[in-house]
Amino acid sequence: MTDDERETQHLPAPSLWPIGFALGVACILVGLVISVPALIVGAIIALVFGFLWVRDLFVQHPVTSATDMAAAPATAPAVTEADLGSNVDRATFLSLATIGVGGLIGAAATLPPLGFAVLPSFMGEGVKTHDVDLGPISNFPENEYVIATYLENPDAGEVSRRTAFIRNNGRTEDGIPSFTAIYSRCVHLGCPVQPNGPIDEQAKKEVNGIELRPVLAASFGCPCHGGLYDSEGNRSAGPPVRSLDRFEFSIKDGNLILGRVFSVGNVDGTGAKARITKYYKAYPGVHVDGVEKWLYPIPTPGSTG
Ligand code: FES
Incomplete structure (x- = not known):
């Protein structure tokens, strides 16, 4: 061998x-x-x-x-x-x-x-790193939306300006205060969504550097590609793939505090009776539920955090 x-x-x-x-x-x-x-x-x-x-x-x-x-x-x-x-x-x-x-x-x-x-x-998407105190809940009349605009990171300046649409829903059947807190970023590609309805500029308030403007919002629209959402944030038309994201909230010493942003699959019902399926924060263009979640798991090119 x-x-x-x-x-x-x-x-x-x-x-x-x-x-x-x-x-x-x-x-x-x-x-x-x-x-x-x-x-x-x-x-x-x-x-x-x-x-x-x-x-x-x-x-x-x-x-x-x-x-x-x-x-x-x-x-x-x-x-x-x-x-x-x-x-x-x-x-x-x-x-x-x-x-x-x-x-x-x-x-x-x-x-x-x-x-x-x-x-x-x-590493998060730069959406929110700390709670935001929106002041006394009396700033939010029942069943009306209020546009809250604030700096998420004052050190970063205007680039960190965010907008939330807040509606005081009164109380649930269990007597718990209920708020709808919608994040303004479109879940198609991230453009700023606008409320469809007149803004009451006369009733504008400023609390701790946060601007509050009441608005009669029948729905929300996105100017970029015509995305349309109903008053609960559900997608009703256009290219967005899911409902508008929402903020967690809490009430401390009578003040409304915005917490983290989360994604929403669908909202059934309205106001204090709404049932929400909650998901971890997802990129715009990403489905969070249904068969589409598996068919289209990758963010749409061009979407931003
Ligand atoms: S970014 Fe809103 S519809 Fe395209």
Whole structure:
């Protein structure tokens, strides 16, 4: 037996584990973009197949089968335990070195762009980082919308100006104060939505630097591409893909406090009787429920946080 023949016989047998591992990694990358469950499944697949792959590399493969040994010429040199050990070690070393160097090159090439693409999804969207005190709830007459305009981050100046449409719904059947607090950003591509109805400029107030203007809003419209929403924020026409986002709210010492923004699938009913399906904040152009959520999981190009 020549050195080449012995080397060939010492290599690990062809294996499907690397293919499974690659599928797992692909699943992780897709999951990073569209859904956490897909990411978890991909991680499990990659771990299982990666483990099997690495385990195979450490298993000592027989130099030759009994049949091969019987067929080997009588003059072939005997293979010693020392030969076997050194050859298996070299094959394993080369395999691991190839995988390691390939992994490093792959990581260096993919991680930076992946970080830029994925991290913004986990770092918030610059929508709100602190509660906003809108002053006494008496500033909000029942069953009327009030446009509240405020600086989310006063240090950043006008670029952080935000608008919310607030309606005091009175109390629920349980006696709990109810407010509808809609975020003005269109959920098509992010343009500022306007209330459709006259604004009472005479009744304008300013509280803690926050401007409050009552408005008779029968609906909300987006000037960019004609998106239309009803008075509860449900999409009624145009390209928007879901209802307008809303703010969480609380009442502290008689003041109305705006909290975090969340996304809304659909609003059933109106005012204090409305039933809302609440989701984590999603980008404009992203469906949050229904079959469309799975068909169109990626933000529309051009949408902004
Ligand atoms: S951004 Fe509002 S309809 Fe397109």
